[in-house]
Amino acid sequence: MTIGLGYQMPNFSYSAPVADLFPTVIAQAREAESAGFDCALVMDHFYQLPGLGAPDEPMLEAYTTLGALATATEKIQLSALVTGNTYRNPAMLAKTVSTLDVASGGRAVLGIGAGWYELEHKQYGYEFGTFTDRFERLDEALQIITPMLRGERPTFDGKWYHVETAINEPRIRDDLPIMLGGSGEKKTFALAARFADHLNIVCNASELPRKLDALEKRCAEIGRDRSTLETSFLSFVFLDESGDRARQLQHDFMLRRGIDLSKASDTERAAATDRMFCGGPDEVAEQIKTRVLDQGIDGIILNLAANGHQPGIVELAGRTLRPLVDA
Template identity: 85%
Template sequence: MTIRLGYQMPNLSYSAPVADLFPTVIAQVREAESAGFDAAFMQDHFYQASNVGALDEPVVESNTALGALAPATGKIQLGALVSGNTYRNPPMLAKAVSTLDVASGGRAVLGIGAGWYELEHKQYGYEFGTPTDRFERLDEALQIITPMLRGERPTFDGKWYHVETAINEPRIRDDLPIMLGGTGEKKTFALAARFADHLNINCNANLLPRKLDALEARCAEIGRDRATIEASYLAFVFIDENGDRARKLQHDFLLSRGVDLSNASDSERAAATARMFCGAPDEVAEQLQTRVLDQGVDGIVVNLLANGHQPGIVELAGRTVRPLVDA
């Protein structure tokens, strides 16, 4: 598994009829594939996340969408960034991702995290629980899912889950990659060290050195070589051939989320843009290099909240970032 450059699509609020929504998703993934992206990711939510858009903006069910992307693409890896463990029982998730792997000819990635969106849980009737509950559940889930992906038939009797010689067929391979997503230096990173091939980190960019030190420590605690787990960073990118247009896109997006950069203090601006990279291609490349890659991260997953659906923008992002991660 190698994901040095990924493309995530958390924003499906295109100015088009709903009937045109998924063709636009397919067009983006095909463009990402042609531009050299290693993987394309859907988010796994039922409501839009507040840092992306309004609650009732379009959000699709991730596994259904990924299944539709499989025959529309040929080589790009496909997954969720990341599946909320609390939304599906573990054997069902193992079955779903294995089915995607078969349908795509061995291109599925299992992305998984503990879950965090309380309103979705409440309104859809899922148990939310405490953070401790959710991480206990994720630990148990990975003890079930991992062997199922490897062709074993696990029996497990835990606090949260119970399975009896759970069968997972058909499968196309025994090394389907597992990606954990999150920022928790103790629990998430410890689970990544135990189970994952890849860790995607979503945090303010200035925290990356601390996060990577924590990952190193969690690996050392169980005797795992840090070099055996890839670590990527989720970057919110606003890019255009014209840097001023990119900055206008960023300004308008943040204004829609209640932040007016034109009146913001230096500290407010820094807080609002801590995960963002904005400008013309050379500006974005310099920011990603110094703020992310120079900190020791192995790869970058970009989303293009404002204009990724516009033809040519995903290709522009790939042309900008691919040389950085290949260096």
């Protein structure tokens, strides 16, 4: 499996001096590696995302970060979850991820999606376009990137992108994995069926049965065996050896975002936490098994937004969840 268990770092707000920021990132990646995670992932954003923090909170550029992590780790795979296609020329992206693969000794995964955060586009000067535009661009980009990763020299003359016998050397292999990320049952899933080795599904856990049914249909439409396309689910995990402490972390995290779980109705609470898994190790393991893996998802990519930067928490997550994906 490409990614049975992945660790995403969704924020760099560690209440520490900037000089201490990257050592904390390295420590998490190394802890994930030693704890049996398959992949360390960062977001490809310039600003912090709504729901995680304010736009001006710390956010590192993805591929610079991954390149640095390539020299600080030995065996864990490295990826963006996911690269915003709109931020880079596709041939240049193929070159970038291939270089990361060489630098890491064959540990890069190309995670890619259509792009969606309009504020970043506007303030950094990238064309945002319509929803349809962005998926047309992603489709064209994959028609360029995929052959370049496989050692071919594509010529492509599309509506959005143009390349002429584009060369991508050096490469360390011809099977660098491609992972699409998103929730779109028609466009994203159709592109995943055509191009991807792995699909990371971003949705509420309660939606997974419908999402997997849709993916089955997209694969059937092009004659692909659904079992050849790996899947994972992006999970927000609040974990501590003390379940009560984990629940307090979740409460405080949500309160900073304007939601008081202690005052929410059962319906409101369920809606607000549908992507979240919270408690002690046994509780989180049971939640992820029943709500995700038992639904037919192959693997888990998780973040520990509240406390993952604290030593020992990533190791605890690996110890808790690795047996589930190996079962």
